[in-house]
Amino acid sequence: KAGVTQTPRYLIKTRGQQVTLSCSPISGHRSVSWYQQTPGQGLQFLFEYFSETQRNKGNFPGRFSGRQFSNSRSEMNVSTLELGDSALYLCASSLGSLGGETQYFGPGTRLLVL
Amino acid sequence: AQSVSQHNHHVILSEAASLELGCNYSYGGTVNLFWYVQYPGQHLQLLLKYFSGDPLVKGIKGFEAEFIKSKFSFNLRKPSVQWSDTAEYFCAGDNDMRFGAGTRLTVKP
Numbered sequence: 001k002a003g004v005t006q007t008p009r010y011l012i013k014t015r016g017q018q019v020t021l022s023c024s025p026i027s028g029h030r031s032v033s034w035y036q037q038t039p040g041q042g043l044q045f046l047f048e049y050f051s052e053t054q055r056n057k058g059n060f061p062g063r064f065s066g067r068q069f070s071n072s073r074s075e076m077n078v079s080t081l082e083l084g085d086s087a088l089y090l091c092a093s094s095l096g097s098l099g100g101e102t103q104y105f106g107p108g109t110r111l112l113v114l
Numbered sequence: 115a116q117s118v119s120q121h122n123h124h125v126i127l128s129e130a131a132s133l134e135l136g137c138n139y140s141y142g143g144t145v146n147l148f149w150y151v152q153y154p155g156q157h158l159q160l161l162l163k164y165f166s167g168d169p170l171v172k173g174i175k176g177f178e179a180e181f182i183k184s185k186f187s188f189n190l191r192k193p194s195v196q197w198s199d200t201a202e203y204f205c206a207g208d209n210d211m212r213f214g215a216g217t218r219l220t221v222k223p
Contacts, residue, residue: 003157033211043204043213056210090158098208100146100165105158 002026004093004106012112018079021109025072025093031055032074033103034066037088046089049074050097078111086113117141118207120214127195128222135190135217137179137205146208147188149179153201161203164188175199197223 005024013019025032033056034046045058049068068074072093078085088110092103121136139147149161162173169181179190188205200221205214 035211035213042215043206045211045213048211058210092158098146098211099144100163100208102148102160102163104160105150107157 004091004104006089006091006106006109008109009107010110010112012114013081014114015081015083017081018077019081019111021076021078021089021091021111023074023076023091023093023106025074025091026104029093029095029104030072031094031097031101032068032072033092033094033098034074034076035090035092036060037090037108038086043090046076048098055097081113083113086111118205118212118214120203120205120217122217123215124218124220126220126222129197130194131221133190133192133195133199133219135203135205135219137188137190137214138186139188139205139207140186141207145181145183147179147181148206148208149173149177149188149190150204150206150213151201152204158204161190195219195221197221 007022031050033048036044048056052068063079066076088108090108091106094101094103117140119138146165148163150158151161152158162171164171164181172178202216204216
C-alpha cells in the first residue's frame, strides 16, 4: 500500500497570507490527524478528523482549521499567517479514531513564513 | 494538565551499551501510550504501543517498554544498541495525542 502523502512538500508564504495543505491517507484509513513540529515546541497535535468529523482538537487558535472529504483525504488551512507558523506540518492516518490506534505519518510539509 | 514528558534531550552511547529512555505521563483514565522513532531523513514510525494487558510491551528492532502505572512511567529500553539506532525518539499518549519533547539518541560506532 502507498503511504501517507502530503502536498506540497515545501511552501514559502508571507505574513498575512493563508495556506492550504493536503494529506492523502493510506487506503482504507478513516482517521487523519495533523501535527505541527517546531524545534522549540516539538510535536503538537492540531486536530483529528474521522469520517469527515473533527473528533479531537489541540490547543491552537481558530486560524488553524481543517476538513476531511468523503474519500478520507484531508486539508488543513491556516489563515492570516504569522512568522511563528513556520514549521513542519505532519499528517498521520490510522484505521480508526485515536484510542490505541497506530498512526502512520507522512513526510510533512515544510512551511516558511516570511 | 495532561502531559507527556521525556527526561533526556540528548543521549550519547557507544555500540552495545544498554539504553533506557524515560517517559512520564500525567493523566488518568484510559491510557494509551506509544513510542515513535524518527530515523534521519525518514518519517516518524511506530516502535511499540501499550493500551492494555501485559505491561511489558515488545516492539520492533529489539525495543521494549514497561508500563508502570504506580510511577506513571513508560520507559523505553534496549539491551544493546547499534549505530543504526541513532534517531529521535518520541513518547506519546493519545488521550489527546500529546508528544514528549523527544530524545535524540546518538550511538557511536
